[in-house]
Structure formats: structure tokens, C-alpha cells
Amino acid sequence: MSPEEEAESAGWVERISAGRFDGRTVIVTGAASGIGRAVAVRIAREGGTVVAVDIAESRLADLVAAFPSVRPVAADITADDGVARIVEAAGARIDGLANVAGLLDDFSPLHETDDAMLRRVFEVNVFGLVRLSRAVIPAMIAAGRGSIVNVASEAALRGSSAGLAYTASKSAVLGVTRSSAFMYEPNGIRVNAVAPGGTLTGMRPTATNTFGQERLNSHTADVPIAVPEALAASITFLLSDDGVNVSGALLPSDGGESVF
Ligand SMILES: NC(=O)c1ccc[n+]([C@@H]2O[C@H](COP(=O)([O-])OP(=O)(O)OC[C@H]3O[C@@H](n4cnc5c(N)ncnc54)[C@H](O)[C@@H]3O)[C@@H](O)[C@H]2O)c1
Structure with missing residues (x-):
């Protein structure tokens, strides 16, 4: 059975909760593809104002063509000017932030992980997420409320999901989540993480490390594969x-x- 057939045979149907995000403004990163797109679409269909952020400008345009109420911001979350444009597009009120944008590594184990890979993956998965959250949190503190969801991964739970760089970056996402949840509890800001398992999206390694790929293959269980909309259900x-x-x-x- 192909992953697509497997997901379909699960028989799950996305059900919209009309008005759940009425009057709310939510920033969603990685909104041009996969999980981020499904989150943006779900919030828009449930009445929210979505600030849809992605570095991939043309795919973002496709999203807006299908859902004209979405506010697109073509921006790199690792760049200061990108972060500034995202916050400006949201305006004074920011109710939610979904940090979904992320990059996979090439499955390299530690002894074959070079600095370039480590930097590239941490720059997006950790530094970009922190920089954008840092820019958004003051508005949430001023409002006395807000909800942030950081997308981690199964890689934050175990060592057999990806390479060193991605696994370490997603573990860092967990640390960012827990520290922030504690720090901003008095300010009415909730901060949580979602760890997706295998999901049918565009995320693929551009090349794979032989040592790491063989190790991961030896450990691949018959894992369930989800559609992005199933992740959007958890995140929203x-x-x-x-x-x-x-x-x-x-x-x-x-x-x-996670219990296999
Ligand atoms: N697909 C899976 O099986 C899976 C499993 C576990 C975790 N995740 C996590 O889910 C999240 C979403 O992944 P996906 O599977 O939907 O992948 P995807 O590749 O389909 O989407 C990721 C999006 O992020 C955007 N992006 C990347 N770098 C960016 C940057 N610097 N600034 C702005 N946008 C940027 C990309 O252009 C892309 O549109 C990621 O954080 C990923 O690590 C995915």
C-alpha cells in the first residue's frame, strides 16, 4: 500500500469548526507547503486572519489564489528584515504564532556532520523560530494573552528519525517551548510543541549520507503516515x-x- 493509500484508508475527514478563529490573527510560517499550508488553510476556513509566511514566493501566491483572505508575506524567518515585515503585516494584534517552517538534514551521524549542515539546519529550525517568537511575544505580553505552537518532530523523542543536526535542532525546539511556557505563564501566553510523525509533505533530504541512511533503514518500523491536515488538527x-x-x-x- 502506498503512503497515500494508507493515509486515505485511515478514513479520517477534516471537519471545520466554524468561527473557532473569528477575530483572531495568527502568523503561520512554512505556509506555502505541507503542514504549514494545512494549518493556514484550516485557520482561514475557521474565520481567522492568517499571516502566511514562507520563503517560497510562488507557492505562497498559489495559496493566496485559492484562499484570498490569507495575508501573504514572502520572507525568510532567519533574516531580520523578514521578521520585521512579518510582524508589521500582522499589525498590533497577534493572537497566535505557529512556527512550522523547518529543514531536514541529510541523515549524517555526528562524525560526518559538517559545520555548514549544522548551521543551515539550526539557523531555520532554532534561530529563525526564536527570532520570530522574540519579535511577536511583546504584542502578546501587552495583550495579556497568546498561543504559540512550535513544530518539533519525532526526532525530539528518539535518535532514529534523522541525522544529528535535525535531531539536535528539534530537541532544542523542545527546550525553547518549555522555557517559554514557564516564563510567560503569568502573561497568559501558552507555548506548546507538536511532534509530527511521518507526514506526506514536500520535506525530503536533498542528498543522503550513506552511513546515516543505512542506520536509519535498519530501524525503520512500519510507521503510520499522516496527511498534513491531520497535523493541522493537532496544531490548531x-x-x-x-x-x-x-x-x-x-x-x-x-x-x-511514539509508543512503538
Ligand atoms: N513531513 C514530515 O514527515 C515531518 C515529520 C516531523 C516533523 N516535521 C516538521 O514539520 C514542519 C513542516 O514540514 P513539512 O513536512 O510541512 O515540510 P515542507 O518542506 O513541505 O514545508 C516547509 C516549508 O517551510 C518553508 N521554509 C523553509 N525555510 C524557511 C525560511 N528560512 N523562512 C521561511 N520559510 C521557510 C519552505 O519553503 C516550505 O514551504 C517542519 O518543521 C518539519 O521539521 C515534518
């Missing part, structure tokens, strides 16, 4: 007021893979 739950009592959590959204 935490972003919305339905997540009212949840902060500092790591929610594996992986069809149960």
Missing part, C-alpha cells in the same frame, strides 16, 4: 481556545508511533 487545537488549559506540552501527533 493548541492554537485555539480549546487548548486553554495546555501549556508546556509536547504533543506527539504521529498515529501512535
Whole structure:
């Protein structure tokens, strides 16, 4: 069975909760593809104003063509001017931030991980996420409320999902989540992480390291594969007021893979 057939046979259908994001402004990064796109679309269909951020300008234009209410910002989250343009596009009120943009590594183990790979992956997965959150949090403090969801990975739970750079970066995302959930609890800001399992998106390594690929293959279980909309269901739950009592959590959204 192909991954697509497997996901379809799960028989899950996305159901829109009309008005769940009425009057809310949510920034979504990585919105031109995969999980970020599914999150942006779900929030827009549920009444929210979505600031859709991606470095891929033409794919962002496709999103806006399909969902004209979305506010696109073609920006690199690792660049200061990109972060400034994102916050400006959102305006004074920012209710939610979904940090979804991320990069995979080439599966290299530590002894074959070069500085360029380490920097590239950390720059987007950790530094970009921190820089944008740092720019958004003052508006949330002023409002006395806000919800941030950081997309981690199964790689934050185990060593057998990817290479050193990606695994370490997603573990750092967990640390950022827990510190921020603690720090901003008095300010009414909830901060959570979602750890997707295998999801049908555009995310692929551009090249793979032989040592790492062989190690990972030897460990590949028959893992469930999800559609991006299934991840959007978990992420929007935490972003919305339905997540009212949840902060500092790591929610594996992986069809149960984390207990395999
Ligand atoms: N697909 C999976 O199986 C899987 C599993 C675990 C975790 N994740 C995580 O889910 C998140 C989304 O991944 P996806 O699978 O939807 O991948 P994807 O490649 O389909 O989408 C990622 C998007 O992020 C954008 N992006 C990358 N760098 C950026 C930057 N510097 N500034 C702005 N945008 C940038 C890309 O252009 C792309 O549109 C990532 O954080 C990824 O690590 C994915």
C-alpha cells in the first residue's frame, strides 16, 4: 500500500469548526507547503486572519489564489528584515504564532556532520523560530494573552528519525517551548510543541549520507503516515481556545508511533 493509500484508508475527514478563529490573527510560517499550508488553510476556513509566511514566493501566491483572505508575506524567518515585515503585516494584534517552517538534514551521524549542515539546519529550525517568537511575544505580553505552537518532530523523542543536526535542532525546539511556557505563564501566553510523525509533505533530504541512511533503514518500523491536515488538527487545537488549559506540552501527533 502506498503512503497515500494508507493515509486515505485511515478514513479520517477534516471537519471545520466554524468561527473557532473569528477575530483572531495568527502568523503561520512554512505556509506555502505541507503542514504549514494545512494549518493556514484550516485557520482561514475557521474565520481567522492568517499571516502566511514562507520563503517560497510562488507557492505562497498559489495559496493566496485559492484562499484570498490569507495575508501573504514572502520572507525568510532567519533574516531580520523578514521578521520585521512579518510582524508589521500582522499589525498590533497577534493572537497566535505557529512556527512550522523547518529543514531536514541529510541523515549524517555526528562524525560526518559538517559545520555548514549544522548551521543551515539550526539557523531555520532554532534561530529563525526564536527570532520570530522574540519579535511577536511583546504584542502578546501587552495583550495579556497568546498561543504559540512550535513544530518539533519525532526526532525530539528518539535518535532514529534523522541525522544529528535535525535531531539536535528539534530537541532544542523542545527546550525553547518549555522555557517559554514557564516564563510567560503569568502573561497568559501558552507555548506548546507538536511532534509530527511521518507526514506526506514536500520535506525530503536533498542528498543522503550513506552511513546515516543505512542506520536509519535498519530501524525503520512500519510507521503510520499522516496527511498534513491531520497535523493541522493537532496544531490548531493548541492554537485555539480549546487548548486553554495546555501549556508546556509536547504533543506527539504521529498515529501512535511514539509508543512503538
Ligand atoms: N513531513 C514530515 O514527515 C515531518 C515529520 C516531523 C516533523 N516535521 C516538521 O514539520 C514542519 C513542516 O514540514 P513539512 O513536512 O510541512 O515540510 P515542507 O518542506 O513541505 O514545508 C516547509 C516549508 O517551510 C518553508 N521554509 C523553509 N525555510 C524557511 C525560511 N528560512 N523562512 C521561511 N520559510 C521557510 C519552505 O519553503 C516550505 O514551504 C517542519 O518543521 C518539519 O521539521 C515534518
